[in-house]
Amino acid sequence: MVDVTQLLAQWRGGDAAAFEALFPQVYDELHRIAQRLLVGERRGHTLSATALVHEAYVKLIGQDRAALRDRAHFLAVAAVAMRRILISYARTRTAGKRGGSKIAVTLDEAQLGSDDGLANLIAMDELLDRLAELDARAAQVVVYRYYGGLTDEEIAEALSVSAPTVRRAWRAARAWLTSELARGGDPG
């Protein structure tokens, strides 16, 4: 079986077909991430997860190839895509609640979502942007771990740092984000 890293290399080398060949390879990985994002859904309710996978895939097609060096980088980029998709879902949902724009959302989604959860998800996203200005690497660690479900080792590989560095960054970032979220997130 051809591995992800090799296919990515071929694709970066201009072999467009390699990206299509990647799909089945990364399908499982994307699905794993999507499933994790949407825990609690039983089988028979997999539309959202699958829709997420496809949206992430389409976003990945438009990616800068240079960013996709190997499996770890691919997963990292996928995590970023998942974050964008999830947050746009959350924003759409809150907009819908205010009677605003009606963008197509998945059927299951209408059954999900409390106001608090959506508000927190959006607040967390904004806090993450603030963290990125203070410490880009710490913010990346959070995105990979929270939205991508990557392990410390996978994150370390993607960022070319050691796993203890990842753990240290996570602990501080987690503590800061959690305390800021509790504070109501006023910029301080």
Next chain:
Amino acid sequence: MTPERWRQVQDVFDAVADATPTRRAELLAASCGADAELRAQVEAMLAADQDASAMLDAPPGQALGTVTPEIHVGERIGAYQVVRSLGAGGMGEVFLAARADGMFEQRVAIKVVRAPVLAEHVLARFALERQILARLPHESVARLYDAGTTASGRPYFVMEAISGRRIDDFAEARGLSVRERLQLLAAVCGAVAVAHDAHVVHRDLKPDNVLVTEEGAVKLLDFGIAKVIDPSEPTVAMTDPRQRMMTPQYAAPEQLRGEPATPATDVHALGVILYQLLTGALPYAVAGVPPTQLARVVASARIAPPSAAGAIPGRPGAVDAELDAICLRALARAPDARYAGAAELRRELEQYLARAGSDQDGRPRRWGRWGLAAALALALGGAALGVRAELGRARADARAQALVVELVAAGDALRASGEAARAERLYRRAIAAGDPTGDAELRLIELYLSQRRLEEAGAAIAALKARGDPRAAALQEKLAAASTIP
């Protein structure tokens, strides 16, 4: 805050995070000095560090659902005390509970609705429906005892607690033969028919709601609940059609169009379950289809006959043309073209079983997939190795098939967004991966025809024809028509 300040905060945090309380106070005093702001910041972070229920520790999807679990073990819901969580679904969470007053031993399942619906509307509809639902007590329908509102205002339903597994999992695990699968589905039809007689439509039948107990008895869950929860029901002003309670993979075309559900709607869902029991696959490739496109995709989808859809791996030829016809009629696009109700589908299945049964008299019993492998392994004294290999192969088959469906769906999505070249490559990959239904080949031919690549279309149609696919003839005509246009 500035990046420099953040580094300072992080350094102090790192230094004191693992220190003992006494040492921590000393370190904080030493590193922060008169900088009260720095100290407050670090102390807030230290408190958060100890917070075991931080939002970041749970998958983000949970934030999308509920931030903190509203129902805990030991909590009371009405007259019941929560024993443990039984799982969560699109509709809400289900708990196992016992009478809080200890009056009875009775255990119940409580479904707490998560949907953003107004509890009073749900309860009003439940009051209307409960008389009808009370008339349903059939041994195969899980009883619905009561409904109410939790302290936080969520509607809940108290139901009979059932210990069983999904019908498809059950069939798989027990290695049921086609005959046994049909018998099981006929029993499901029997239970649904009782409800249809009482003018109750389930509206959300799917393997999740069709359980089989250890003894092989069928139990249907959530009867009547879909209607009670559905905000588009006439008892309440129409709110949002997206909140309709249904599961896209099992929904009938009319449901996807937002039309009212009838007994024929349940027949369609039973058809999907039958298709799944016979092939291990879903009749429509709806995975990945945007919800706005669902109705259109299902309305124009060609369903491959179960016999052509790969059949249960390891048992080719187990589905004959007659069974194909029954399944496809249950799945007919127009409600009128289906069996009128579950009773009719049941009759049809039983008649088929009676005919097939007389054919098989005197022949050895058709072994289930695992059953045969197990018998062989035993006969050969080969322990469980053979069984494991068989299991592995079957899983690989199912995976390959799911992959093909995904590839075709992804190809369709790309084609719909004008990415024909990419779509073509995905279809080719699906064909290379086996293409058990011939759907990928079909899409490729349509793509060729639309691009007037007639020679390639001709070759592909010939390939389809060679596989004995009945759809080849119509395509041949299309090709001929296309060829006459200069």
